[in-house]
Amino acid sequence: MADKREITVTINGQAQTAEVETRTNLADFLRHELELTGTHVGCEHGVCGACTVLVDGAAVRSCLMLAVQADGHEVTSVEGLAAADGTLHPVQEAFWKNHGLQCGFCTPGMVISVAAFLKDNPNPTEADVRSAISGNICRCTGYQGIVAAALEAAETMRQEG
Amino acid sequence: MNEMSNKWIGQSTIRPDGAEKVTGRAEFAADTNMPGMIWGSVLRSPHAHARIVSIDTSKAEAHPGVKAVVTAQDIVDFPVDTPVPLGIQDMRWMCRNIMAREKVLFHGHPLAAVAATSEAIAAEACKLIEMEYEVLPWVIEIEDAIKPDAPILHEYLEHDGKPSNITGTLEHKLGDVEEGFAQADVIIERSFTTRPVHQGYIEPHACLVSVAADGKTTIWSSSQGQFMVRAMTAMLTDMPQSDIRAIPAEIGGGFGGKTIVYLEPVATMLSKKSGRPVKMVMSREDVMRASGPTSGSMSTVKIGATKDGQIVAAEGTFYLQAGALPGSPIRGAAGCGFAPYNIPNVHSVGIDVVSNRSKVAAYRAPGAPIGAFAVESVLDEVAEALNIDPLELRLRHAAREGTKAAHGPTYPLIGFVETIEAAIEHPHYKAPLGKHQGRGVASGFWFNAGGESSAQVNITEDGNVVVTTGHPDIGGSRAAIANVAAELLGIDYRRVSVLIGDTATVGYSNLTGGSRVLFASAMAVTDSAGQVITTLCERAAKIWDIDPDAVTWEDGEARPAGDNAGQFEPLSLADIAAQATQTGGPIGHGAQLNTTGAQGGFATHICDVEVDMDLGIVKVLRYTSFQDVGRAVHPAYVEGQMQGGVAQGIGWALNEEYIFDKDGHVDNPGFLDYRMPVCSDLPMLDAVMIEVPNPAHPQGVRGVGEVPLVPALAAIANAVHNALGLRFSSLPMSPPKVLAALEMPEAAE
Numbered sequence: 086m087a088d089k090r091e092i093t094v095t096i097n098g099q100a101q102t103a104e105v106e107t108r109t110n111l112a113d114f115l116r117h118e119l120e121l122t123g124t125h126v127g128c129e130h131g132v133c134g135a136c137t138v139l140v141d142g143a144a145v146r147s148c149l150m151l152a153v154q155a156d157g158h159e160v161t162s163v164e165g166l167a168a169a170d171g172t173l174h175p176v177q178e179a180f181w182k183n184h185g186l187q188c189g190f191c192t193p194g195m196v197i198s199v200a201a202f203l204k205d206n207p208n209p210t211e212a213d214v215r216s217a218i219s220g221n222i223c224r225c226t227g228y229q230g231i232v233a234a235a236l237e238a239a240e241t242m243r244q245e246g
Numbered sequence: 247m248n249e250m251s252n253k254w255i256g257q258s259t260i261r262p263d264g265a266e267k268v269t270g271r272a273e274f275a276a277d278t279n280m281p282g283m284i285w286g287s288v289l290r291s292p293h294a295h296a297r298i299v300s301i302d303t304s305k306a307e308a309h310p311g312v313k314a315v316v317t318a319q320d321i322v323d324f325p326v327d328t329p330v331p332l333g334i335q336d337m338r339w340m341c342r343n344i345m346a347r348e349k350v351l352f353h354g355h356p357l358a359a360v361a362a363t364s365e366a367i368a369a370e371a372c373k374l375i376e377m378e379y380e381v382l383p384w385v386i387e388i389e390d391a392i393k394p395d396a397p398i399l400h401e402y403l404e405h406d407g408k409p410s411n412i413t414g415t416l417e418h419k420l421g422d423v424e425e426g427f428a429q430a431d432v433i434i435e436r437s438f439t440t441r442p443v444h445q446g447y448i449e450p451h452a453c454l455v456s457v458a459a460d461g462k463t464t465i466w467s468s469s470q471g472q473f474m475v476r477a478m479t480a481m482l483t484d485m486p487q488s489d490i491r492a493i494p495a496e497i498g499g500g501f502g503g504k505t506i507v508y509l510e511p512v513a514t515m516l517s518k519k520s521g522r523p524v525k526m527v528m529s530r531e532d533v534m535r536a537s538g539p540t541s542g543s544m545s546t547v548k549i550g551a552t553k554d555g556q557i558v559a560a561e562g563t564f565y566l567q568a569g570a571l572p573g574s575p576i577r578g579a580a581g582c583g584f585a586p587y588n589i590p591n592v593h594s595v596g597i598d599v600v601s602n603r604s605k606v607a608a609y610r611a612p613g614a615p616i617g618a619f620a621v622e623s624v625l626d627e628v629a630e631a632l633n634i635d636p637l638e639l640r641l642r643h644a645a646r647e648g649t650k651a652a653h654g655p656t657y658p659l660i661g662f663v664e665t666i667e668a669a670i671e672h673p674h675y676k677a678p679l680g681k682h683q684g685r686g687v688a689s690g691f692w693f694n695a696g697g698e699s700s701a702q703v704n705i706t707e708d709g710n711v712v713v714t715t716g717h718p719d720i721g722g723s724r725a726a727i728a729n730v731a732a733e734l735l736g737i738d739y740r741r742v743s744v745l746i747g748d749t750a751t752v753g754y755s756n757l758t759g760g761s762r763v764l765f766a767s768a769m770a771v772t773d774s775a776g777q778v779i780t781t782l783c784e785r786a787a788k789i790w791d792i793d794p795d796a797v798t799w800e801d802g803e804a805r806p807a808g809d810n811a812g813q814f815e816p817l818s819l820a821d822i823a824a825q826a827t828q829t830g831g832p833i834g835h836g837a838q839l840n841t842t843g844a845q846g847g848f849a850t851h852i853c854d855v856e857v858d859m860d861l862g863i864v865k866v867l868r869y870t871s872f873q874d875v876g877r878a879v880h881p882a883y884v885e886g887q888m889q890g891g892v893a894q895g896i897g898w899a900l901n902e903e904y905i906f907d908k909d910g911h912v913d914n915p916g917f918l919d920y921r922m923p924v925c926s927d928l929p930m931l932d933a934v935m936i937e938v939p940n941p942a943h944p945q946g947v948r949g950v951g952e953v954p955l956v957p958a959l960a961a962i963a964n965a966v967h968n969a970l971g972l973r974f975s976s977l978p979m980s981p982p983k984v985l986a987a988l989e990m991p992e993a994a995e
Contacts, residue, residue, distance in 0.1 A: 087366070108366075116276075116277075120279070121270070122270070122273070122274075122276070122277035123269065123270015123271065124270070125274065125448075125449070125498070126276070126450075127448040127449065127450070127498075127530065127917075128448075128530040128916060128917045129529060129530055130530070130916055130917070130918060132916065132917035132918050133448050133917050135448055162270065163268075163269065163270035164269065164270050164271075166269070167269055173265070173268065173269070177268040177269060178268075180264075180268045181260065181261070181264035181265060181267075181268050182260060184258065184261070184722070184882040184883065184886060186264070186267055186268070187499075187720070187721045187722060187883070187886055187890065188447075188448075188449070188496075188497060188498050188499045188500075188720060188721070189263070189267030189268075189272055189496065189498070190274060190447075190448045190449045190496075190498025190499060191448050191498075192267050192268055193268075193270045196268055214925075215925045215926050215928075216925075216926050218924075218925045219924040219925045219926040219927075220924070221924075221925075222448060222917065222922055222924060223448075223925075224445075224446045224447060224448055224499050224501070224890075224893075224894070224922060225499055225721065225886070225890045226886055226889060226890050226893075227886075227889030227890050227892060227893035227928060227931045228889075228893070228925040228928060229885070229886075229889050229930065229931060230882070230886065231925070232925065
């Protein structure tokens with residue numbers, strides 16, 4: 086039988102304790118155990134970026150991290166990005182308004198990656214943005230709307246301070 | 247429709263499904279769960295080609311946690327001697343594709359499936375299935391598959407009177423090519439190859455199926471057509487369609503690859519046997535190995551012209567890999583390649599070749615980019631030989647209203663000439679180029695499709711609007727349909743809610759494919775909304791006690807048609823809805839149409855590249871596409887189609903390819919080794935929309951989704967030729983191949 090451990094992870098601001106198989110990765114833990122299905126799994130080997138979440142504020146591919154490794158850490162998934170009252174994060178708002186998505190499958194990972202990037206780089210150039218999101222694959226858009234959304238979100242976040 | 251009066255058509259309105267998608271709430275196929283749900287896993291062939299001697303599932307069935315096992319015995323067998331067409335598919339092949347019968351035909355071919363209480367147990371149990379094979383020689387590449395001594399995949403399929411891997415041909419003829427070439431002063435003939443490439447949707451195939459005790463079945467899945475899922479599942483599991491409710495999940499990309507089923511009939515049988523809801527999700531590796539990449543190809547194109555610059559004859563032969571079972575997109579390659587041009591003598595042949603790789607599925611303008619790559623590369627050489635600007639050569643021969651195409655039609659009003667003229671005038675075409683940089687152009691055509699679509703337009707009790715259509719929304723079609731409905735009803739688009747119905751709640755609608763969704767569904771919505779407006783006017787007439795003919799619908803209100811009709815305050819949608827019960831009941835109408843008048847799409851592309859002479863990397867510096875988009879109902883999503891298609895073309899031309907190892911296995915079945923373009927690989931992709939409204943459509947819509955990919959391969963290859971003086975006739979132009987060609991120019995071929 087698979088080895089199990091008890092872990093406590095703060096997910097989107099709430100501490101959650103669960104018993105997980107040690108082989109369970111963070112993406113499956115979020116999706117299957119916690120039903121946080123906004124974290125999407127596209128490639129299972131850390132290339133497409135659809136499963137990106139924040140772990141202690143840093144963007145991480147949840148398919149490459151075991152759930153047990155998140156024990157004692159803070160995880161933010163796309164469901165936890167908006168404010169408690171439902172107000173969208175400026176990055177979410179900008180993706181929606183700038184048509185930064187077609188099918189929307191890569192979107193949660195893109196949104197998380199951009200949010201993490203802008204926190205550290207509040208005043209990026211277009212080239213900076215293109216480089217920053219090159220760890221996330223979008224097959225639909227050719228990335229134009231995504232780049233526009235990231236630049237607009239940066240502007241909004243600068244104004245909001 | 248008078249364009250000037252349009253309020254919503256032509257606006258890039260905010261998409262109705264956006265909030266759910268940026269917050270992660272949208273439900274894709276793998277996101278749905280049910281109480282008691284178990285997991286299905288597929289046992290796949292370890293061989294590229296083998297006869298199945300025996301299959302023993304007893305150990306898997308006895309494994310703790312296993313609830314059901316399914317093999318080909320549980321799937322309906324359509325005998326190979328009688329075609330069973332369903333759309334462009336043949337169920338003879340489909341039943342063998344979803345579960346191997348008699349033989350395994352490619353590495354990854356499904357052999358059996360297990361449902362168990364966890365994904366891990368199901369996968370473990372698959373390994374307990376005992377298989378005995380007679381391993382056979384295999385063949386993957388076209389040139390090997392058509393050799394006389396090649397291993398034969400299907401002994402019962404014959405060509406020229408003997409068993410063959412050539413399983414179909416198609417021919418288009420116009421005029422007499424021999425006479426044409428006799429008049430030519432310049433004749434260029436070249437051969438080309440392209441590799442299989444995958445559609446690359448980020449969402450793997452997934453489904454959840456629940457079969458109730460009475461056989462009533464619910465399927466949640468990601469597909470390009472819930473009605474296709476219903477029909478194929480019904481046929482493959484011998485169930486009436488009325489017992490199946492196929493619910494379209496949000497779809498995480500398809501590009502043609504989700505126009506057939508892989509998992510749904512298997513999950514249905516697992517659910518039927520286990521009595522439990524069954525979920526199945528493909529791994530990325532399964533997607534790459536066993537779903538349909540498009541064809542690899544081998545083509546020869548010959549074009550002849552007089553020295554004063556008239557093209558007098560053109561000939562093409564296009565061999566396309568079908569994969570394990572017949573049915574490659576030869577129609578797209580042989581039909582679209584020469585379609586943009588007015589050439590008096592054309593002979594174009596497509597040849598379907600089966601081989602031991604997974605069966606092809608459609609990929610954005612299936613076959614057309616392959617045809618265009620060859621034709622547009624040769625045209626470039628013809629222009630060079632004649633010393634004519636390549637766009638000027640295309641302009642001189644551009645198809646226009648009245649041109650007879652080799653694949654059949656005489657064109658109605660089309661905007662191809664406009665795309666070339668716009669390209670010639672665009673600053674991009676005149677911009678200076680630096681060292682190791684080059685510019686290429688190419689044009690392309692795609693048929694576009696009409697066909698069956700249904701829509702229902704209902705007025706809510708508070709006077710708002712719900713529109714239900716039957717096509718999965720893959721690129722923003724709900725937003726465009728909201729624009730159309732808002733325009734017709736004269737209300738704000740935010741008062742229109744657009745939903746995709748399931749097979750039980752909306753009338754039959756054909757696939758999301760063929761660039762047909764907005765074309766066809768806008769027609770069904772226009773018909774339905776027209777009936778709704780007639781009813782609204784009747785209700786107003788009743789309230790005012792005047793003749794319905796004396797009422798008109800303007801700006802979202804019923805108004806007396808003129809002074810003779812009487813003096814009444816206008817009645818809004820909300821006013822009429824509030825009195826609906828008293829005036830005749832609920833207000834809503836539907837339409838179920840078989841739409842016609844979808845006219846072809848044309849595009850012209852300009853591409854600039856720079857070649858890194860040390861590393862062999864081709865970098866696209868600037869890209870501008872010009873397309874006749876008919877009427878851009880939602881411009882942002884039309885641009886999105888144009889940019890997305892070009893991005894896929896850049897991947898196909900420069901990096902993407904299936905690599906097979908010495909055992910006939912796909913050697914790069916993941917995104918690490920199958921390299922699709924990321925943002926830093928691409929420049930800003932400029933999209934120039936040219937609107938020549940389709941006169942056969944109420945809003946002027948022409949399909950826009952597929953043609954953006956068609957010219958891209960050739961535009962890039964022509965740019966590389968312009969930069970290096972080397973013509974790559976073999977894709978992809980990946981760094982190792984470019985480096986080899988820089989050292990030894992023959993390597994480009």
